[in-house]
Amino acid sequence: MEAKGIDFLPREELEALQLKRLQETVARSYERVECFRRRMDEKGLKPSDVKSLQDLAKLPFSYKKDLRDYYPYGLFAEPLENVVRVHASSGTTGKRIVVGYTQNDLDMWDDCIARMLTSLGVTAEDRIQVSFGYGLFTGGLGLHGGAQKIGALVIPMSSGNTPLQIQTMIDFEATVLCCTPSYVMYLGEEVQKMGVKDQLKLRIGIFGAEPWSENMREKIEDALGIKAYDIYGLSEVLGPGVSGECPEQAGMHIREDNFIAEIIDPDTEEVLPLGSEGELVFTSITKEAFPVIRYRTRDICRLIPERCPCGSTHLRMGKPQGRTDDMMIIRGVNVFPSQIEEVLLKVCGDKITPNYQIVLDRVNHNDTFDVNVEMSPSFFTDDIKSIEKLERTIVESLRSALGIGAKVHLVNPQSIVRSEGKAKRVIDLRKGKI
Ligand code: DLL
Numbered sequence: 001m002e003a004k005g006i007d008f009l010p011r012e013e014l015e016a017l018q019l020k021r022l023q024e025t026v027a028r029s030y031e032r033v034e035c036f037r038r039r040m041d042e043k044g045l046k047p048s049d050v051k052s053l054q055d056l057a058k059l060p061f062s063y064k065k066d067l068r069d070y071y072p073y074g075l076f077a078e079p080l081e082n083v084v085r086v087h088a089s090s091g092t093t094g095k096r097i098v099v100g101y102t103q104n105d106l107d108m109w110d111d112c113i114a115r116m117l118t119s120l121g122v123t124a125e126d127r128i129q130v131s132f133g134y135g136l137f138t139g140g141l142g143l144h145g146g147a148q149k150i151g152a153l154v155i156p157m158s159s160g161n162t163p164l165q166i167q168t169m170i171d172f173e174a175t176v177l178c179c180t181p182s183y184v185m186y187l188g189e190e191v192q193k194m195g196v197k198d199q200l201k202l203r204i205g206i207f208g209a210e211p212w213s214e215n216m217r218e219k220i221e222d223a224l225g226i227k228a229y230d231i232y233g234l235s236e237v238l239g240p241g242v243s244g245e246c247p248e249q250a251g252m253h254i255r256e257d258n259f260i261a262e263i264i265d266p267d268t269e270e271v272l273p274l275g276s277e278g279e280l281v282f283t284s285i286t287k288e289a290f291p292v293i294r295y296r297t298r299d300i301c302r303l304i305p306e307r308c309p310c311g312s313t314h315l316r317m318g319k320p321q322g323r324t325d326d327m328m329i330i331r332g333v334n335v336f337p338s339q340i341e342e343v344l345l346k347v348c349g350d351k352i353t354p355n356y357q358i359v360l361d362r363v364n365h366n367d368t369f370d371v372n373v374e375m376s377p378s379f380f381t382d383d384i385k386s387i388e389k390l391e392r393t394i395v396e397s398l399r400s401a402l403g404i405g406a407k408v409h410l411v412n413p414q415s416i417v418r419s420e421g422k423a424k425r426v427i428d429l430r431k432g433k434i
Pocket of ligand 1: 089132138139207208209210211212230231232233234235236239240241297299319320323
């Protein structure tokens with residue numbers, strides 16, 4: 001039987017819908033958002049210049065900085081009486097960035113999450129423990145709305161209080177868990193320590209809000225006996241659910257009836273051909289309160305040109321490989337934390353836990369680059385020689401992957417501070433030191 005629904009719309013129909021919605025969004029934003037109107041005027045453009053989807057490439061970009069400059073409500077396209085919720089996230093300079101939603105926006109958000117859950121076989125019979133933080137962060141309430149929409153029983157745990165999380169999972173017979181990949185790694189360890197894996201009813205995990213690798217996926221799936229799926233999003237564009245994996249676990253389907261994705265060269269801002277790696281840019285085409293046009297996410301990834309075996313016509317994005325702004329420059333070399341994680345997990349297997357920290361400093365005008373990696377309890381040994389041997393192997397592998405030398409320290413199990421939200425992987429002490 002042919003699959004039905006918006007996720008399976010023939011491509012021509014989907015693109016016709018996108019064009020109509022794009023034109024409406026551009027016209028509304030031009031009329032209501034001063035920052036966008038000014039940038040269009042500077043380029044000599046009018047909303048009527050958008051005649052095809054290709055014309056998107058003519059439009060001005062928008063940036064995280066805009067949200068700071070127009071803090072808190074200056075980019076809203078609806079009067080505040082029509083806005084029913086705000087969320088906020090940390091900005092790069094400390095000032096929070098604020099986004100708003102009308103009731104229609106919240107309904108669309110719920111729909112995006114609900115479609116992902118349904119595609120994974122989650123139903124009204126499931127019990128979904130939402131262990132993303134609730135509050136101004138979009139994770140908790142974002143997953144909550146979609147889970148409720150499909151009629152599942154929602155357990156709104158928020159993050160933190162790990163023993164209670166696990167007890168709740170057991171007592172309430174949670175079948176689906178949603179949280180950050182770092183937090184589920186921690187939960188997995190605690191489950192193991194408590195010896196309660198066989199009391200869990202979990203079958204599916206939905207993890208996102210930070211980068212994680214295929215290696216981490218394997219470990220999570222093993223530790224909890226579940227299938228682990230990736231979900232992506234950012235506050236400025238929506239929150240979680242801009243894209244998410246299907247049962248194929250091979251890229252995240254962008255909800256293209258609501259968002260148009262482009263990949264650009266972050267330096268020249270030129271649009272790159274489908275399949276190239278570059279910076280992801282999103283345009284929202286249905287949002288009312290906080291429309292974004294050509295928003296530069298700073299996330300580096302690629303769009304996957306091939307059609308997904310699941311049958312959905314919506315494009316997939318690969319796992320983000322880092323951000324143009326979390327990229328570290330160490331002794332002149334560009335390094336992403338995810339590259340270091342890849343090396344560690346590949347080289348060390350079960351000898352380490354996925355908890356690591358990168359510490360950068362500057363001594364005598366030179367960058368120092370230290371990587372602290374936690375040994376797994378099974379490898380933690382008195383045999384100093386085997387520890388030193390593994391440290392040397394990591395150093396060599398990092399050098400061949402990155403082209404620079406690092407000091408690697410294998411540290412005792414449990415000695416790296418655990419995170420209940422996003423892991424803090426990089427400690428950069430170089431600021432102000434030359
Ligand atoms: O992290 C929204 C979210 C909540 C997504 C829960 C998924 C699950 P922000 O706090 O605004 O929003 O951070 C957005 O986090 O630009 C990416 O750099 C990163 N990110 C989000 N999801 C993923 C993912 C939420 N699945 C920023 N893989 C984004 C890699 C991700 N990075």
